[in-house]
Structure formats: C-alpha cells, structure tokens
Amino acid sequence: MRRKIIAGNWKMYGTRASVDTLLTEIKAGLDDSDCAEVIVFPSYVYIPSAQQHLTNSLVKWGAQNMYPALEGAVTGEISATMLKEYGCDYVILGHSERRTLFKETDDQILAKFLFAIEQGITPILCVGETLAQRENEQTFEVIAQQLDLVLQHAPSTLASAIVAYEPVWAIGTGLTATPEQAQKVHQFIRQQAEKRDKTLAEQLRILYGGSVKRSNANDLFAMPDIDGGLIGGASLNAQEFLGIVKLCN
Numbered sequence: 001m002r003r004k005i006i007a008g009n010w011k012m013y014g015t016r017a018s019v020d021t022l023l024t025e026i027k028a029g030l031d032d033s034d035c036a037e038v039i040v041f042p043s044y045v046y047i048p049s050a051q052q053h054l055t056n057s058l059v060k061w062g063a064q065n066m067y068p069a070l071e072g073a074v075t076g077e078i079s080a081t082m083l084k085e086y087g088c089d090y091v092i093l094g095h096s097e098r099r100t101l102f103k104e105t106d107d108q109i110l111a112k113f114l115f116a117i118e119q120g121i122t123p124i125l126c127v128g129e130t131l132a133q134r135e136n137e138q139t140f141e142v143i144a145q146q147l148d149l150v151l152q153h154a155p156s157t158l159a160s161a162i163v164a165y166e167p168v169w170a171i172g173t174g175l176t177a178t179p180e181q182a183q184k185v186h187q188f189i190r191q192q193a194e195k196r197d198k199t200l201a202e203q204l205r206i207l208y209g210g211s212v213k214r215s216n217a218n219d220l221f222a223m224p225d226i227d228g229g230l231i232g233g234a235s236l237n238a239q240e241f242l243g244i245v246k247l248c249n
C-alpha cells in the first residue's frame, strides 16, 4: 500500500508574515490520525521559517529547485548542502515553469536528479505534456522521453524518488485532467518503470498536479495509480490545503 503524499508548491508567493501564518495553520491542522505524508515547498528565503515551525511536526519541507553541486562560483543558485543545512528532505525538479521560463534541459534536470539522490534529498521529478503535444497525441511519447532520462541512466534511483505528472495545460489554468485522463498517464508511467524494475515500480509514488483543489481531489485520488497531489494555488490557503489532506483519511 503506497502512502499518499500531499505536497504544496508555494512557488514565488507569500510574504514573511503570510508564510508564518500558513506554516502555523497547516501544522496546527494536522494530527496523528491523518494518513497522508504532507510536504511544503516555500520559496528559498522562507525555508528557515519552515524549519523553525515544522521541526518535529508531521509536516516536512523542501525546495523548489537546486543546483547540482556542493558549492561553487554559481551566482544566484542554491546548493544541496545549503538545503540540507535547513532540513530540506525533498526537492522539486524539472517543474514545467523551470523547463519553460528558464529553458532547463533534460540533461540539466538529470544532473540535478542524480545529485539530489546522491545527497540524500528525495527528488520529485515533474513530467508533463503541453496542450499542443496532447492535441497532437504525443502525450505518451513526451512522458516516456522525460522519464527515460532517469530510467535509462539510473533505474535503481526510482527507489528514492517521487514522480509528479503535471500536464502543462492544467497548471494554474483552472483546467484539470479528468481522473480518467490522469489515471491513463499515471498507469503509463508505472508501466514504463515496471520495464526496469517491477518491485520499485509498484512502490513508486506518482503524484498528480495541475489545478488540484478540494472539490476535484477526491475523484483524482480514487484512481489506482494516483498517489497524491502536487498542489500549487490551492496550497496557499491553509483550510483548502488541509481539506485536501483530510480527503486521504
């Protein structure tokens, strides 16, 4: 039985005050009876606040990106060492906003992925097709390509990773894949992993992301290969986010 994960990607949102409130409310809203694993991803500058509020709580925290080196002359980047010093157990990698806005390539994402694993930080590898790719029936091809990167180079790393399927057309748009559309892709991801390692594929947690809210999460999470959500907009509201966590109970 795979434990569900509810992850909040806070992107470049929040102020010191609003993040403090959000952290306080989320922490207070959870107890031992909650089944899902809860992880939040604040902006880098608020990670120390997350550590302060969440140490010894039920909530884990991570970063939205990472540079694949321990240190160096790399202006503007954050190293794995720095993230570990602030208690980050997780890092989101290959988010479509990074692929699109910052032209991150598959090779760069692979380097980050392998480095995170080497450093004991669990990567959440994001994959997903654009609307044009879906309309051209290239969804499976695109996902296979993004996944193969990791599967070809280091299939065993799947044991220490999480995958997030985030159709680019559903991120921040209010459009959500239907549970059936999402399930088809999640099943495909698991099948691709199975070709390399059946046991690891069975254990691999695959999150869905793209306009998840309390009102649509239940139907998505009921699908056999959807193991939780990577949630953007709705994770910035503690009640909405906690509502999604409670659906897993």
Ligand code: PGA
Binding pocket: 009, 166, 170, 171, 172, 173, 174, 209, 210, 211, 212, 230, 231, 232, 233, 234
């Ligand atoms: P959204 O973002 O829930 O606001 O669509 C999800 C994500 O980008 O991870």
